[in-house]
Amino acid sequence: MVLMARSATTTDAxxxxxxxxxxxxxxxxxxGEVTVGELVDRLGLSQPQVSKHLGVLRAxxxxxxxxxxxxxxxxxxxxxLQPIHEWVRxxxxxxxxxxxxxxxxxxxxxxxDTP
Amino acid sequence: MVLMARSATTTDAxxxxxxxxxxxxxxxxxxGEVTVGELVDRLGLSQPQVSKHLGVLRAxxxxxxxxxxxxxxxxxxxxxLQPIHEWVRxxxxxxxxxxxxxxxxxxxxxxxDTP
DNA sequence: TTGACATATGCCGATATCGGAATATAATGG
DNA sequence: CCATTATATTCCGATATCGGCATATGTCAA
Numbered sequence: 001m002v003l004m005a006r007s008a009t010t011t012d013a014x015x016x017x018x019x020x021x022x023x024x025x026x027x028x029x030x031x032g033e034v035t036v037g038e039l040v041d042r043l044g045l046s047q048p049q050v051s052k053h054l055g056v057l058r059a060x061x062x063x064x065x066x067x068x069x070x071x072x073x074x075x076x077x078x079x080x081l082q083p084i085h086e087w088v089r090x091x092x093x094x095x096x097x098x099x100x101x102x103x104x105x106x107x108x109x110x111x112x113d114t115p
Numbered sequence: 116m117v118l119m120a121r122s123a124t125t126t127d128a129x130x131x132x133x134x135x136x137x138x139x140x141x142x143x144x145x146x147g148e149v150t151v152g153e154l155v156d157r158l159g160l161s162q163p164q165v166s167k168h169l170g171v172l173r174a175x176x177x178x179x180x181x182x183x184x185x186x187x188x189x190x191x192x193x194x195x196l197q198p199i200h201e202w203v204r205x206x207x208x209x210x211x212x213x214x215x216x217x218x219x220x221x222x223x224x225x226x227x228d229t230p
Numbered sequence: 231t232t233g234a235c236a237t238a239t240g241c242c243g244a245t246a247t248c249g250g251a252a253t254a255t256a257a258t259g260g
Numbered sequence: 261c262c263a264t265t266a267t268a269t270t271c272c273g274a275t276a277t278c279g280g281c282a283t284a285t286g287t288c289a290a
Contacts, residue, residue, distance in 0.1 A: 005275040006121070016150060018133040019122060019278090023202065030206060036237060038253040049279065051238050068235045070287040079211030081203055087138065088200045090146060094193030116267050120245040121277040134248090153265055164249065185257040185266045 011060040013084055017062070021045065022053050025074060029063060033073040125174040128199055132177070136160065137168050141191055144178060148188040 004065040009015045011069055019098060021043070028034060028042050036054065040047050057063040061080040124130045132138055136158070143149060143157050151169065155162050169189060174180040175215040176195040 003248090005273095006277075008276065014135075014138070015133045018130045021278095023129070030209065037235095038157055047237070048281080049241080052271075052278085055238080076206065076209050078206055078208075081206050082210060082225070084199070085203045085207070087194055088203060090226075091141070091191065091196050092200070094145065094191050095197060097245070118242095121247075122278090123246065136248095152265095161250075162267070163251085163269080167248090187267070203286080 009056050013062060013080055016056050016060045018079075019053070019056075019085065022050070022057060025053055025057065026062065027076050030076050033066065034074045035071050035073060037071070039068070039074075070089050116126070124171050128177055128195055131171050131175045134168070134171075137172060140165070140168055140172065141177065143179050143190050145191050148181065148190045150188060152186070154189070162181065205224050 007015050009019065013031070017026075024043055025039060028039055032040075036047070036050055039045075039050050039054075043054075054063060058065065061077055063074050064077045066075070122130050125133065132141075140154060141159055143154055146149065149157075151162070151165055154160075154165050154169075158165070160168075171177060176192055178189050179192045181190070
C-alpha cells in the first residue's frame with residue numbers, strides 16, 4: 001500500500017501552481033511563445049530548474065510545447081486553469097457582493113451593541 | 116542556512132489550497148459558520164485531521180474563528196482568496212472566446228461607470 | 231564527422247508534508 | 261469536583277519535493 005505524504009505536484013493544476021516559480025514561469029510564458037533558454041534568462045533560474053518546472057506544468061496540461069529543431073516553444077494552455085478559476089469564483093460572494101458588505105455592517109453594529 | 120524542499124503549506128493561500136481536503140473544508144465552511152465537529156461529520160475525516168487542516172487555513176488567513184465556550188465556529192475569510200482570483204483572472208484571455216472578451220469589455224466599461 | 235548548442239533527465243541530501251494514534255488543553259454539566 | 265465533551269497538539273514512519281550538479285539526448289553548423 002502506498003501512503004502519500006503530500007499530493008504530487010503533478011496531481012492537478014492546484015498543486016502545480018502552488019509553487020511560486022511555476023507561477024512566474026506561467027506569467028512569463030503568457031506573453032506568447034517562449035523558449036526555455038529565454039525563460040532561463042528572464043527569470044534567472046538554472047536551466048535544469050526551468051526544465052523541471054516546465055515538466056510539471058506539462059504534466060498537468062498547463063503548458064503546451066511546439067518542438068522546433070533543438071529548441072522548444074512553450075505556450076500557456078488556458079483551459080487547464082479553469083478548474084481553479086471556477087473554484088475560486090464560487091467564493092466571490094464572500095468578498096464582493098453588496099449582501100456581504102451588508103452582513104459586515106450588521107455584524108459591526110452587533111459588536112457595538114454586545115461588547 | 117535552511118534549505119526548504121517545498122514551500123510550506125502555510126506560506127500562502129496557493130499552497131494551503133493545493134490540498135483537496137482543505138478545499139473541501141472551505142466549501143463546507145462557505146455555507147456559513149460551522150463547528151469543527153460538524154466538519155468532521157460532514158467530510159468523514161478524523162477530528163485531528165480536520166483540526167490540522169483548519170490550522171493551516173487559519174495560518175494563511177483563509178478562515179476566521181469565533182470561540183464560543185468549548186466549541187469554535189469557523190467561517191471563510193473571502194479576501195484571502197483574492198490573490199488567487201486575481202492571478203488566475205490575468206489568464207482569462209488565454210481561454211476566453213470572442214463572446215467572453217465582449218463580456219470583459221463590457222465589464223471594464225461598467226467598472227469605469229461605477230467606481 | 232565533430233563539436234557546440236538547447237533541453238531533458240538522473241542522482242543527491244535536506245526538508246516539510248500527510249494520516250494515524252495517543253495525548254494535552256479547556257470548558258461544560260451534574 | 262469529576263467525567264464528559266470539543267478541539268488542538270505532539271510524535272511517528274513513509275514519502276515526494278526542491279535545488280544543485282552532472283550527465284544524457286538530440287540537433288545544428290562548419
